[in-house]
Amino acid sequence: MTTLYKNKKMLLVFLLPAVAAVALLIFLPVIVNVYYSLFKWTAYSKTMDFVGLRYIKKLFTDDTIWLAVTNNAKYAIVSIIFQVGLGLIIAYLLNSFANSRYAAVTRVIIFIPAVVSLTAIGLLWVIGYSPSIGFVNPLLEKIGLSSLTNDWLGNAKTAMWSVIMVSQWQYIGEMVMLYTVGLQSVPLEIYESAKIDGASGLQTFFRITIPLIKSTILMNTTITIIGAFMVFDEVYVMTSGGPGNATEVLATLMYKTGFRKDNMGYASAIGVLLFVITFAFSFIQMRMYNVKETMKGER
Amino acid sequence: MSISSKIKRWIIHIFMALYIVVIIFPLLWMAVSGFKADSDIFGSPWSLPEVWQTSNYTYVWSAYIQNTVINSLFFTIVGTFFVVLISGMAAYAIIRFEFKHKYFIFMFVLSGMMLAPQCSLIPIYKLLSMVGLYNTRIGLLVPYIAYRIPFSFFLMWSFMSNLPIEVEEAAIIDGCSISQVFFSIVLKMSKPVIATTAVMSARYIWNDFAFALVFTEGRKLQTVPLGIFAIRSTSQTQWGVLIAGLTLAALPMVIVYICLQRYFVDGLNSGAVKG
Numbered sequence A: 001m002t003t004l005y006k007n008k009k010m011l012l013v014f015l016l017p018a019v020a021a022v023a024l025l026i027f028l029p030v031i032v033n034v035y036y037s038l039f040k041w042t043a044y045s046k047t048m049d050f051v052g053l054r055y056i057k058k059l060f061t062d063d064t065i066w067l068a069v070t071n072n073a074k075y076a077i078v079s080i081i082f083q084v085g086l087g088l089i090i091a092y093l094l095n096s097f098a099n100s101r102y103a104a105v106t107r108v109i110i111f112i113p114a115v116v117s118l119t120a121i122g123l124l125w126v127i128g129y130s131p132s133i134g135f136v137n138p139l140l141e142k143i144g145l146s147s148l149t150n151d152w153l154g155n156a157k158t159a160m161w162s163v164i165m166v167s168q169w170q171y172i173g174e175m176v177m178l179y180t181v182g183l184q185s186v187p188l189e190i191y192e193s194a195k196i197d198g199a200s201g202l203q204t205f206f207r208i209t210i211p212l213i214k215s216t217i218l219m220n221t222t223i224t225i226i227g228a229f230m231v232f233d234e235v236y237v238m239t240s241g242g243p244g245n246a247t248e249v250l251a252t253l254m255y256k257t258g259f260r261k262d263n264m265g266y267a268s269a270i271g272v273l274l275f276v277i278t279f280a281f282s283f284i285q286m287r288m289y290n291v292k293e294t295m296k297g298e299r
Numbered sequence B: 001m002s003i004s005s006k007i008k009r010w011i012i013h014i015f016m017a018l019y020i021v022v023i024i025f026p027l028l029w030m031a032v033s034g035f036k037a038d039s040d041i042f043g044s045p046w047s048l049p050e051v052w053q054t055s056n057y058t059y060v061w062s063a064y065i066q067n068t069v070i071n072s073l074f075f076t077i078v079g080t081f082f083v084v085l086i087s088g089m090a091a092y093a094i095i096r097f098e099f100k101h102k103y104f105i106f107m108f109v110l111s112g113m114m115l116a117p118q119c120s121l122i123p124i125y126k127l128l129s130m131v132g133l134y135n136t137r138i139g140l141l142v143p144y145i146a147y148r149i150p151f152s153f154f155l156m157w158s159f160m161s162n163l164p165i166e167v168e169e170a171a172i173i174d175g176c177s178i179s180q181v182f183f184s185i186v187l188k189m190s191k192p193v194i195a196t197t198a199v200m201s202a203r204y205i206w207n208d209f210a211f212a213l214v215f216t217e218g219r220k221l222q223t224v225p226l227g228i229f230a231i232r233s234t235s236q237t238q239w240g241v242l243i244a245g246l247t248l249a250a251l252p253m254v255i256v257y258i259c260l261q262r263y264f265v266d267g268l269n270s271g272a273v274k275g
Helices: A008-036 A054-061 A063-096 A100-115 A118-129 A136-142 A159-184 A188-196 A201-212 A214-230 A233-238 A250-260 A264-289 A291-298 B003-033 B038-043 B055-096 B102-114 B117-130 B137-160 B165-173 B178-189 B191-207 B210-215 B224-234 B239-259 B261-272
Strands: none
Touching (some): A008 A264, A008 B055, A008 B102, A008 B117, A008 B137, A054 A264, A063 A159, A063 A201, A063 A214, A063 A250, A063 A264, A063 B003, A100 B003, A100 B239, A100 B261, A118 A159, A118 B224, A118 B239, A159 A214, A159 A233, A159 B003, A159 B261, A201 A214, A214 A264, A233 A250, A250 A264, A250 B117, A250 B210, A264 B102, A264 B117, B003 B239, B055 B102, B055 B137, B055 B178, B055 B191, B055 B224, B055 B239, B117 B137, B137 B191, B137 B210, B224 B239
């Protein structure tokens, strides 16, 4: 039987499709992307003119790039506050204050937006925010805050924040799910003995829960940051980067530079920047998985 | 229970109730507004429809959604099938076969998770055009499958690592080949992780917007997300039609999720909170 598991032909049949797909469609494009960023080219041009590091250098002097990075950073910060922070609080409340049936149903409901496409959710909020047919402004009027009514996505001052809030609305439920397993792995006895020692709810939360699920919190923070720098769908669907370029993020800028302005070389350079940022955080995240030990432990 | 802790409890319950309303309301608003006439949508965004009319739903279905649903179903079903098959085979090879550089290959496939598809839109677009696969079924299907492999491989590997080898050994002694063992024993024992992998990849492919936007054009291969996006750009005034379209686009995944919650939750957790 050992000979069967040493059969090189079968090994190739089983392993090659996955390895080839990852190599050709995930790793190769990253390398090709760097190469493409060294040339001036368009989607239909037959030739490519070598320009060296011109586009890469341009990244550092282009104000729009800076604006996009700032918007991605806003996305990351707000997402950390709402998804990592508020998500933890909600998961904690559901875990410790609600009866388990009620908590389970709540978790199911708040996760629903996360299974719907960003496109549908984005368009739903385009309508919701709309000054003519939306439900946001009428709600503000009803609760006596008519002074706040606004063309949320059409106003350059509020557009970015309005888009960011849609992502929070959509994904807090997913974060709650991610926290729940971590929270449920904390032994109940620890909470009980804390209660006997007279610890208040807040003390228990800060002194016991947070330290015990620190690794989950860190992991969720990196996932959130990576997500915030990758955003494309929701911004493209809701504002296409506008009004002006108020809501431009790196991915929309890359898409528009490549496919609207047909400046593929510079778009590739933006892709390289996007790669460097997301890869750095992904690398940190992979280190947290501790795959090496998992593999050894389970084998 | 003391009065102050009772009050605290009530505050928490009210907060949670409000939060649930904030999540549910826009979704209900969407489903209900799809039944309104356009005049009704403009006049009173917060009220129920004056007349419940189904014309928005039937119109958006036949004019925009029907054709895109077929495309989306194709990519989701065929893509998910290959994701499960290819990832499962690779996971099995890593677990059972004996060969050199196993750890390197394992890490190589897994590292694919670190590379975001958004960064590679342009090179993949160019590669697809060069080999003549731009705007073809295969050209969109293959990137979908490839980008789901690392995560699915990880999911299936962690499950299959715990399968007892004895069953397989007995089958081999009885004269089964490796493929027979894999298809009729290993995959059968892996049903839960197959379900988890399948729902995670179906969610990703069904909801994708960026790949479909960049790797296809025109209506032939249009998927549901692109189809509803197109409604917005073509019909400035038909808001009721758009809203009905959004509801129809959202519904299938919500139903799948409600029916198969357990697998969604498993998939999320094994992906993120490992170790």
